[in-house]
Amino acid sequence: MRSIVTGGAGFIGSHLVDYLVSSGDDVIIIDSLVSGNINSIRNHLDSDKVRLVSADLLEDNWQEELAGADRVYHLAADPDVRESSVSPDRQLNNTIIATHRVLEAMRKAGVLEIVFTSTSTVYGEASVIPTPEIYTPMEPISIYGASKLACESLISAYCHSFSMRSWIFRFANIIGDRSGHGVITDFIRKLKDNPDELEILGDGKQTKSYLEVRECIRAIMYVINHSNDIVNTYNIGSEDWVSVSEIADILCHEMGLSPDYRYTGGYRGWVGDVPKMQLDISKLKLLGFVPGLNSRESVKIAVRATLE
Incomplete structure (x- = not known):
């Protein structure tokens, strides 16, 4: 496959790139390298399987990279939950606006599959623990959680409006x-x-x-390969x-x-x-994946x- 990974030089993104390369994918990483670390992907940069595009999703000149891609793994975001209460504008721009720009670029390029990394914080202070994917009301208590929930809604709308397919993963603490x-x-x-x-x-x-990052990547790829709804939403944790x-x-x-x-x-x-x-991972287990x-x-x- 030809895969696009936004935020591919970041913590989870770089481990995802490792997995995709080992699976034989051609990978284009789009990363501004503001929070990402080039050392995390340096071992791939001399390979003809990986190319780094240093770009900010809020600017232009990266959209053309999506031409001919099979799937976008959209991991780029501001990961700092604490900072979101101090600088909400940065969180809103780097998460919601950036996600909308990715979806628009996909629509125009004809890329029909997106994988999105969300968060357990979309549930807020849930009264049901472990918390299942169908829990309501969704009342985030952080700007970070609210931004991710808004992105989930945008992705769902694009999938139903433009014949796309998505996988949305609500993470526990990945370490x-x-x-x-x-x-x-x-x-x-x-x-x-x-x-x-x-x-x-x-x-x-x-x-x-908490869940170790490589186990998280295994869960992501398992769900992608075993689920086929228009919008596939799964908790991932221990x-x-x-x-x-x-x-x-x-x-x-x-x-x-x-x-x-x-x-x-x-x-x-x-x-x-x-x-x-604590997330309820019954849906993940029913699909056939049990964290190790x-x-x-x-x-x-x-x-x-x-x-x-």
Whole structure:
């Protein structure tokens, strides 16, 4: 296949590129390299199977790359949930407007398939946990979650209006090698600055589901190859959860440290933080995919990869 990957130099995007290349796809990466890291894809750039187009989706001169493509994997977005409450305009532009521009470019180029990475935060503070795909009402509490939900709606509308097909994936916390943000990266940075004390945002009881990135990619590709609705929406995560304090314990054990924990207080870590999150993956399992890792195993793998 000829695949387009927006955000292909990013954390999840670069792992997706690894998978697509290993499967024999010709891949065009469209990435502004603002949050993406060229080192994550450098091993592919000398290959005739991968080409990098350094471009901002909010500007032009990338749309022609979609000509002749079979599928667009749209991963480009602003991944910082916390920052979205500080700079909502940036989140809206880099997520909603960028997604609309991708869909328009697809429509004009005749590309009929899109894969979109959404988020568990579209559910807001769900009253049903584990939370299924059919949960309502969808009331995001962060600009990030609201932006992703708006993109889901746009994609659905384009699919039904222009005979496209989509796969929308609502992720739990995806972690692992090459991640540049999140609780593990934050803790490691703090402990390198001061190994005797670790600041933990909130009360440390925030409890969520985590999944290692390569297991996430396996789930994505399995769903794409085994589902065929006009709009295919699936949760991807593990079947358990761990607290922020437990993640701190795992990390400190791996680093051989015994710092004092200092909690900032409150049941949220920041504005827009969902304190309890676990996705219902029954639909994914019914399709035939069962994650091979749980949250604790995923955290341990991610910690070791980040410390290397």
